Amino acid sequence: MVRFLKRSYIYLVFAFLYMPIAVLMVYSFNDSRSRGMWGGFTLRWYVELFQDRTIMSSLYSTLFIGVTSAVIATIIGTLAAIGIHNSRGIQKKLIMNVTxxxxxxxxxxxAISLMILFVFTKVxxxxxxxxxxxxxxxxxxxxxxxxxxxxxxxxxxxEAALDLGCTPAGALWKVIIPEIMPGIITGLLLAFTLSIDDFVxxxxxxxxxxxxxxxxxxSMARRGINPKINALSTIMFTFVLLLLIIVNIRQAREQRKGRNGKNGQKRQMDALRTGFGGV
Amino acid sequence: MKRSTLFPYLIWMVLFIVVPMFLVLYYAFTVPTESGATWSLENFARFFEPIYLKVLWRSLRLALFSTVICLIIGYPAAMVMAGNAFERKSVVLLLFVVPMWMNFLLRTYAWLTILERNGVINVLLANLNLPSLNILYTEGAVVLGMVYNFLPFMVLPIYSVLSKIDRGVVEAAGDLGANSLQVFAKVIFPLSLPGVVSGVTMVFMPALTTFVISRLLGGGQFTLIGNLIEQQFLVVGDWGFGSSISVVMIVLILLSMAIMSFFEGEEKDVALW
Incomplete structure (x- = not known):
């Protein structure tokens, strides 16, 4: 009984979290501009969405900036992390605090500090x-x-790599980077998600x-409701859901292959963290 | 290992983090004159004008209100999820995070459809022959938007602390004669405090500084601190006043971080959550 109540509570919270998304999805197929009325099934908003030049060009910008900024940030950030890891004392503390x-x-x-910088330097x-x-x-x-x-x-x-004749750069590239690869990938995905989701x-x-x-x-939402946004939301949510399902299936498969479970669990936490960063 | 790998970042950090911060400070503490600018606290004094105090008060009130609601809804949810009501905990946790993957603006926009005058709620009410409600563009709608968007910020830190609590401690309390209420009040809740503090901060701060939720669900009539900063920079063009509000925000953040680290102690890694 207690268990039933506990479960119902979580289902209630889930209903609260998912209801708005579900409503958006249903209304994206609604052939009527007024909200409450159901005017029949249509794909009209999806057609209009793909014909909308502004939305399509901003989608392109979002992806371009997302990929480029994630890659550059990952390169600079990974090198920085290696440097920070090897510095000590005050220097390390100072850098971490600024970071x-x-x-x-x-x-x-x-946002406003960067805006001031750019306007101030006339970029x-x-x-x-x-x-x-x-x-x-x-x-x-x-x-x-x-x-x-x-x-x-x-x-x-x-040190072993150096002793065996590797140059410092070679050791970094051949030994350190492969070892920390999971962290780099998490960082890359996190950066990409954050970039795509950023508004402010x-x-x-x-x-x-x-x-x-x-x-x-x-700017569209400020002017009120627009069924094209509903269509866009539906596509984006389905895409994210598919991605998550694929990632989960892959993880489940890896776990079944007998790699140690702890690693899988750890990675799942990483994935959650990435997802959570998407806020 | 080499430390020289740090250099690209050091340059980046100074250019895009340190210099912008100093520019904000500069604009906050100066006022423009005919011959450049002069040091002054005038921008901060303006903050105490009644209209702005009202904005500050409203922001604090709404942020506090949403934080409390998040805590009331979120704590039990975190507890159930950390307990053994579900066989597949990771799936439940994942389901909780999935809506967060949706674009923040789309999630807020979704509520427009539901709360609108001809929206889902009012059509349902009309079908039941009940009078319609005006929820959209009220303070209630803004609070609802905040709770909806920030609830996971409350649940996840509490969940992560609760699921790390040693079962033995809880059982020991039971063995020593505590009933389940006492176990909660004297063992579980005190142990979960770091999560609660971190959750409260993570809900309160974004709720205090948001300008999107208040603009979309409040219809622009409920100016919050975030809206005030936005207006100063994008509409009015008063960078000095906008910067001074930002400085107040930074100070508030640093204060809450200090309080948080006091509660959290050593665990630095959790800070990301």
């Missing part, structure tokens, strides 16, 4: 400023995903003519 700043600051504060607001801002807020998350892997690393591996920082650092999906949605 935490964009993570802890309210997004709007990071034209647009693609470039958007990209620089996204790299900036992504790097800390990459560092924070890579650092734990470095802490687990056997520090004699690097993009809103302040973009210029006229350049718009990400979030910005386009905001």
């Amino acid at each position: 935490y700043l964009p993570v802890l600051n309210p997004e709007i504060v990071t 034209r607001l647009g693609y470039l400023t958007l990209l620089l801002s996204h790299i900036t807020f992504n790097i800390p998350y990459v560092i924070l995903s890579v650092l734990p892997k470095l802490r687990q690393l056997n520090k004699h591996l690097y 920082i993009s809103f302040f650092t973009t210029g006229s003519g350049v718009s990400t999906l979030s910005i386009t949605i905001y």
Whole structure:
């Protein structure tokens, strides 16, 4: 009985979390502009969505900035994490505290500080400023995903590689990087998700003519309800769901293959963390 | 190992984190004059004008309100999820995180459809011959939007602390004669405090500084601190005042971080959650 009540409570919370999304999805097939009425099934909003130039071009910008900023942030962040791992004392503390700043600051504060910087240095607001801002807020998350892997690393591996005749750069590339790869991948995915989902920082650092999906949605939603947004939400949610299912199936398969369960569990936590970062 | 790998980041960090912060400070503590700018606390003094105090009060009130609601809904949810009511805990946890993968704006926008005058709720009420409700563009709608968006921020830290509690401690309390209420009040809740503190901070801060939720669900008539900052930068163009509000925000954050680390002690890794 208690168990039943407990379960019902969680189902209730799930209903609260999923109801708005479900409503959006149902109404994306509704052949009537007014909300409450059901005017029959239609795919009209999906057709209009794909014909909408603004939405399509902002989708392209979002993906372009997401991929580029994630890759650049991952490279700079991974190198930074290795450097931080090897520094000591005051220096390390100072760098870590500054790194935490964009993570802890309210997004709007990071956003306006970057906007002031760009306007102050007379850089034209647009693609470039958007990209620089996204790299900036992504790097800390990459560092924070890579650092734990470095802490687990056997520090004699690097020395062994040097003893066996590797150059420092070679040892880094052939020994360290492969060892911390899971952390790097987590960081990359996290950065990509954060970049795609970001609204506040993009809103302040973009210029006229350049718009990400979030910005386009905001300006459409401000004018009220638009069935095209419903169609877009449905596509995005289905896409995310498929991705999650694939990732989960792969994990389940790997676990069945007999790799140790702890590792799988750890990775699942990483995946959750990545998902959670998507806020 | 080499430390030189740090250099690209150091340059980036100074350029895009440190310099912008100092620029914000500069604009906050100066006022423009004919011959450049002069140091002044005028921007901070403006914050104490009645209209802005009202904005601050409203932001604090709504943020606090949503935090409390999140805690009331979220704590039991975290407890059930950490307990053994479900066989496949990871699936339940995953289901909890999935909506978070949706774009934040879309999640907020979804409520427009439901709360609108001709929206889902009112059509249902009309079908039952009940009078319609005006929920959209009220403070209630803003709080609802905050709770909906930030609830997982409350549940996940509490869940992660609760699921790490040693079962032995709980059993020992029972063996020593505590009833389940006492076990909760004297063992489980105190042990989960770090999670609660971290959850409260993670809900309160974004709720305090959001400008999207109040704009979309409040219809722009409920100016919060976030909206005020946005207006100063994008509409009014008063960078000084906008920066000074931001500085107040940063100070508030640092204070709450200090309180949090006081409760959390050593565990630095949890901070990301």
